[in-house]
Structure formats: structure tokens, C-alpha cells
Amino acid sequence: MNFTTRKAIPLVLLLLLGSVFYALFAGYTPDETLNRSASYYASQTVQDTGAQNVVTAIIVTYRGLDTLGEVTVLFLTAAIVGLVLAHSKAPKGRSGSGFLPSGELLTTGTRMLVPVILLFGAYVFLNGHLTPGGGFQGGAIVASAMLLMLLSDSAERFSHRLISRIESSAGLTYVILGLLGMLFAGGFLDNRILPLGSFGSILSAGAIPLIYALIGLKVGAEFSSILTSLEATEDSQ
Amino acid sequence: MTLLTFMAALLAVASLGAAVIALVTRSTVVAVLSAGLVSLFASVMFLLLAAPDVAMTEAAIGSGLTTFLFFFVLGRIRREGTK
Numbered sequence: 001m002n003f004t005t006r007k008a009i010p011l012v013l014l015l016l017l018g019s020v021f022y023a024l025f026a027g028y029t030p031d032e033t034l035n036r037s038a039s040y041y042a043s044q045t046v047q048d049t050g051a052q053n054v055v056t057a058i059i060v061t062y063r064g065l066d067t068l069g070e071v072t073v074l075f076l077t078a079a080i081v082g083l084v085l086a087h088s089k090a091p092k093g094r095s096g097s098g099f100l101p102s103g104e105l106l107t108t109g110t111r112m113l114v115p116v117i118l119l120f121g122a123y124v125f126l127n128g129h130l131t132p133g134g135g136f137q138g139g140a141i142v143a144s145a146m147l148l149m150l151l152s153d154s155a156e157r158f159s160h161r162l163i164s165r166i167e168s169s170a171g172l173t174y175v176i177l178g179l180l181g182m183l184f185a186g187g188f189l190d191n192r193i194l195p196l197g198s199f200g201s202i203l204s205a206g207a208i209p210l211i212y213a214l215i216g217l218k219v220g221a222e223f224s225s226i227l228t229s230l231e232a233t234e235d236s237q
Numbered sequence: 238m239t240l241l242t243f244m245a246a247l248l249a250v251a252s253l254g255a256a257v258i259a260l261v262t263r264s265t266v267v268a269v270l271s272a273g274l275v276s277l278f279a280s281v282m283f284l285l286l287a288a289p290d291v292a293m294t295e296a297a298i299g300s301g302l303t304t305f306l307f308f309f310v311l312g313r314i315r316r317e318g319t320k
Contacts, residue, residue: 053290124293132289132292132293133289133290133293134290136294137293137294140294140298140301140302141297141301144297144301144302144305147302147305147306147309148305150309151305151309151312223302227306227309230306230309230310
């Protein structure tokens with residue numbers, strides 16, 4: 001009896017979830033035209049912000065405050081992970097957790113790949129206003145290069161201080177740029193504090209490349225600090 | 238049936254298959270890899286639906302960083318096991 005109820009509950013839950021999704025699917029009709037805010041973004045983005053990639057213009061300028069909130073959530077996550085793991089932190093001079101020694105293939109491959117991955121991450125966040133991609137994607141790519149370094153050579157720890165310096169200065173500059181937008185342009189995080197430049201070139205769209213580079217650095221530093229604090233914990237004896 | 242619908246159906250079946258493999262397999266490594274594969278299929282789906290920005294995030298975080306993180310922790314657990 002007990003066994004059958006335990007089996008029945010997940011099935012009922014799955015059925016309920018399935019019916020909700022089915023109702024959504026059955027009631028779906030594709031829109032013929034863009035709704036009002038979407039058509040505003042589609043028609044006005046180029047002359048408002050000068051960005052080629054509409055998604056970036058929305059994320060960095062129109063919804064810039066939301067992006068600041070997202071970055072703050074990520075920062076809080078990194079801070080809490082660091083706080084929780086600080087109890088089991090390896091003392092100075094000890095090597096921390098480490099791994100079984102990594103193979104020749106991983107070590108050599110890492111040496112070759114890490115600069116390329118870092119370069120690609122920087123490319124993604126610097127070209128956020130022109131091509132798909134941006135700070136979050138680029139930051140995650142940068143952090144994956146850091147993770148590869150940690151995997152291949154665990155003795156090579158990054159300086160926590162450097163990571164937190166990059167993180168906090170990027171965050172501070174981001175907020176200051178937002179406030180400058182309030183002073184010199186239309187509002188908080190307005191990108192027109194810098195000239196819009198010629199459409200489609202790398203130095204265009206006002207402050208968007210600058211802001212996205214800062215977001216990229218901040219996201220990369222936050223992910224790296226989570227990974228480093230995971231790495232720096234000591235095994236329980 | 239248009240090509241897009243066909244591709245979407247194919248991706249849906251493939252990601253369902255990968256998700257089932259992740260659930261039923263006995264090997265943790267295979268489970269982690271197929272969970273990453275679900276994210277990869279999802280990001281291809283986003284790309285087909287003309288959302289390359291979301292696709293990049295999904296590929297970088299969902300299938301890249303998360304899979305790596307699982308292996309990272311798996312390595313820790315193995316090391317503690319050999320002690």
C-alpha cells in the first residue's frame with residue numbers, strides 16, 4: 001500500500017505538470033505582429049542607442065537596472081559560497097584540496113587552449129553590441145578558462161585578492177557610469193554619455209561596449225571566485 | 238512539415254533521450270555528460286528559434302560551466318575516496 005502511494009504521487013505530479021504544459025501548448029498562437037514594446041525596440045534601437053544588436057541594447061540600456069540587479073545576485077551568490085566555504089579553508093602553505101596529478105594531455109592542452117579561450121571570451125563581450133553575445137556569455141567563457149587551469153594544475157592558485165579587486169572595481173565603475181548617465185544624459189545607465197559613433201563599428205553605441213566589458217569582467221571574476229573558493233577548501237580529515 | 242518543425246521534433250526527442258539516459262545510467266560520468274547534452278540540445282533549439290544570445294548563455298553556462306563544475310566536484314570526491 002505504502003509502496004503504491006509512493007509510486008503514485010510522482011505520477012500524479014507529472015500528469016498535472018503535463019496538463020499545464022499541454023494547456024499552454026494548445027492555447028498558443030504565434031503573433032502576427034510585434035507587440036508595442038517589441039516594435040518600439042525594433043524600430044527605435046538604432047537611433048536611440050546606435051547598437052547593432054537589439055538584444056544588447058535592451059539588456060544594457062533599456063533594462064540596464066535589471067542587469068545591475070542580475071549582476072548583484074551573482075555577486076551575492078559568490079559571496080555566500082565564499083562565506084560558507086571559508087570554514088573549511090586550507091591554512092596558508094597547504095595545497096588545499098588538489099586532485100590526483102593531472103595527465104600530460106590535460107596539462108599541455110590547457111597551456112595551449114587557455115589563452116585562446118580567454119581571447120574568445122574578451123571578443124564575445126567586446127563585440128556584444130555588434131554580434132550575439134555579451135558580458136554574461138563572455139564572462140562565463142573566461143571563467144571556463146579559469147576552471148580549465150584549476151583542473152590541470154591545482155597547485156596554481158589564483159590570487160583571491162586580484163579576483164576580488166577586478167570584481168569590485170568593475171562593479172563600482174559600472175554604477176558610476178550609470179550615475180554619469182543620470183548627470184549627462186537621459187537617465188541611469190544611459191549609454192549616450194559617450195558619442196554614438198558610426199553604426200556597426202567596434203567603438204560605437206556610446207557606453208555599451210564599456211559597460212559590457214565591465215559586466216564581462218565582473219561575471220568572469222564572480223564565477224572564478226566561486227570556483228577558486230571551491231578549490232581552496234580542505235578535505236575533512 | 239517544415240524543416241524547422243522537423244528539426245525541433247528531432248531535438249526534443251534527442252534531449253528527452255539524453256535526459257532519460259542521465260536518470261537511468263549507473264555511471265555518474267555518463268549521467269553528467271548526458272545532462273550537459275540536454276543543455277547543448279536546448280541551446281541548438283534556441284539557435285533555431287533565432288535567439289543566438291540565449292543560445293550562447295545556455296551553451297556556455299548550462300552545458301559548459303555546469304558540466305565542468307560537476308567533474309570538478311567528482312574529482313574531489315574520488316580523491317577523498319582514495320585516501
